[in-house]
Amino acid sequence: MISKALFSQSCKANWIKWLTVTIATCAMLAIVIIVLGNLGINDIRDSLKNIFVQADQESTLKENAVDSYDLYLSSINGYESLEKNINFIIVLNSTFDTQVNQIEADTGKTLTREERAVIINQITDGIISSGMLASLGLDDVTARVFITSYLTQYSDDELNGVKIPPATIEVEGQIITNPEYITYIKNLMKGAFLEVIYNNAYLDYINKGYNEQESLNAADTAKELSNDAIENYKINGSPSIYDYKTDARNAVNLVMKNETIESLQNSGMTDEEIEQYAVSSKVISNTAISTYQLWLEEGVTVEEAKSHATESISDQLDTKVAEALSELGNMDIYGLIIGSIFYRIAGLLLPMVFVIMVSNNLLAGQVDSGSMAYVLSTPTKRRTVTTTQMAYLLFALFSMFALLTVVSVISVWVVGGNAFAINYGEILLFNAGAFLTMFAIAGYCFMCSAIFNRTKYSLSIGGGLTIFSLVCTILGLFGSAVVPSAMRISAMNFFNYLSIITFFDTVSILGGTLTYLWKFGVLAAIGIITFIIGVFRFDKKDLPL
Amino acid sequence: MEEVIKVKSLTKDYGENRGIFDISFAVKKGEVFGFVGTNGSGKTTILRHLMGFLKPMKGEVKVLGLDSWKDSCEIKKYVEYVPGEIAFPDLKDGTTFLKNQAQLIGVKDMSYANYLIKKLQLDPSANLKRMSKGMKQKTAIVAAFMADKDIIILDEPATGLDPLMRETFLELVLEEKKKGKTIIMSSQMFDELELTCDKVALILNGRIIDIADINQLKNMPYKFYKVEFKEREQYLKFKKLKYEIVRDQEKYNQVTIKIQDKNINKMFNDLKNYNLKFISQVYHNLEKHFKDVLSTQKDSYIYKEEESKKELRKSKKLKKRLLKIENKQIKAKNKKEDRDDK
CATH class of the missing domain: 3.30.70.80 (Peptidase S8 propeptide/proteinase inhibitor I9)
Known part of the structure; x- marks a missing residue:
């Protein structure tokens, strides 16, 4: 199937082209990788990224401050409404006691903590289904937490032998509610209320995507703040009598400052720096709260006021500008230059020229000049000629890309291996993709060379379309996703549909998706089919030799 | 004697009366068969069919009883070929080319090739691209003859050779003839063919006009x-x-x-x-013989056909021109009338 003499003839005729193209492409690749690796071209990107990260942090800080402020005020309101409904809670106590006593009398045993918990659950279920707590402004989940927590404290006190003051006392012959009992109930109530706050804050943070520890810490802080608020309420009374705004602000500022200091203590910053940072974060949160207050006073809704108070740089910019900047910050410049520019355009150009010239020389050129006569006047089948020439073309291409792969891997290693923005796997896939692209192009050029007897047709149709593909890829680059949206002209993406190189999907490779795999398959199929057509066509045509 | 090559009503029509039409001839073993004809008369096309490079439209071409298109590879084991257009593969020099060619043919003993090189005074170490036309021709001749096969097909093999070298080459052909080889060659030189051939076919416009037997011509009474x-x-x-x-x-x-x-x-x-x-x-040599033949053929259908076609084309063109002129005149008239109306 393969003629050794013809193979060596093709090698001798084309080795200089091969060597030139291979050396030039390898050198280009090595320079691109090494130079890029040492330039730190991601600096601008990183600082942009920092701005946005900081903006995000600031926004979170402001949000926390406003939320905490809200929490402080709402705690007071919530607790106040609970106190107003204290009679209802007293009923809870007696319901629980009656049930426990009844069961204990029936069975003659003291109930364990677990058995009491069952009763607590039953009572809770009953109350929630009756909808009584809706009047307190508590939803089902909150209500469950509140009642369970309240009754559990009460039950634990009973079990632990805490002296519970009697509900009523006789004063001067009259039976009145025991004030000590009320104080006791209020304490339990406060505990349960804080439990609700804690629980809500925890769930809130988990839902926002924070991890377990962070959420627990945040819940602790919320509980503390809420506790402060209730203590303050106990001293100063109802919000209708006393304005809590300033107190709330001060409390929040203190909490924010303490939190910042705590979180930065292990960051390696000096105490002075931490203090400074804490002050600035205090100022930021303070500003946010003031803004929030001011907006609320203007009569806007809570949501609106909150969004005004918490907006960061990126919120202040026009959405398009903000998106473009943040995209620029997230752009992978190495991926763009090495993947989309080198492997899809610059690095393909010379191998393309090689393939166009050589595939033309292998068949059409020899038929056109007539030198093919010397091969075909010997006992060599046409099929042998085509398979030999195809084998040479593939061998040349494969060895070229094998070398390119070695050079690219070494270059990446020199630059710093996996610390480099592009890892070994990606660079290998780039090489494989570029090889498959060239395989498809080689198949197509070979087919043209086999079909046409004249160099001019073979070159213009085979080579012309190949170069057309490359030019379309260059133009299409301005419309593709790799170019930042600020520079992108999406209409130019049209050119990508005209180019075979589009099947080499560097974006998918860098993005870690698997779409590039079926596109590789398409490239391989194009190559195989065109090579087969070329081989069969050459068997059947007239040769002017 | 056994008929080594047999061509029966071979036709390849390229349109516009170009190509070859209804070619039939046979070459016996040990015979030297020549083709003569003007440029573009179809000599090379016939030889390309013999080599299996072209597929016959009609008729059949048999070499050693094998179909020249289907069994072209098998036939090449017995055929060597000097193409009419000399273009070599992209190799460094003649020696490399000849060695490569020997490998392709399967020749291992280069002594005959060396004999040919000496005889033709060829310097094969010269750069292939810088060779003169004659040198290229000599290289091509060596590349074909060194295979030492039974059938030799030569397409205008002596072009570019100087007169002395042409003599040597003809000697070489006669040597091969003596060895009993069957040779088919085309040429534009009558004396070449007269010296070497047994039979010569005259081709005109893709048709064999006449096949002359040289021995008969020489031994006329x-x-x-x-x-x-x-x-x-x-x-x-x-x-x-x-x-x-x-x-x-x-x-x-x-x-x-x-x-x-x-x-x-x-x-x-x-x-x-x-x-x-x-x-x-x-x-009364070959040239004279064919001139005689042509003068009698001048009235024959081929010429008439050709000329009538030419005339037809001319008249068609004329008609077109006349039509154009008429149209212009009509337009001009119309314009004038329009103006007059205004």
């Missing part, structure tokens, strides 16, 4: 002589003798006579009594 007399009376007197006069040039007192070999002494005896200016033999 009569000769032609041209005689010029010093005096007019003698000239007139000679004409009265019963010689077969082929050509009569009254102006110069010249006659060309055709005479049977056995009557040659009689002629000289007759001429003794005449005062001659000169006498010379007119050789």
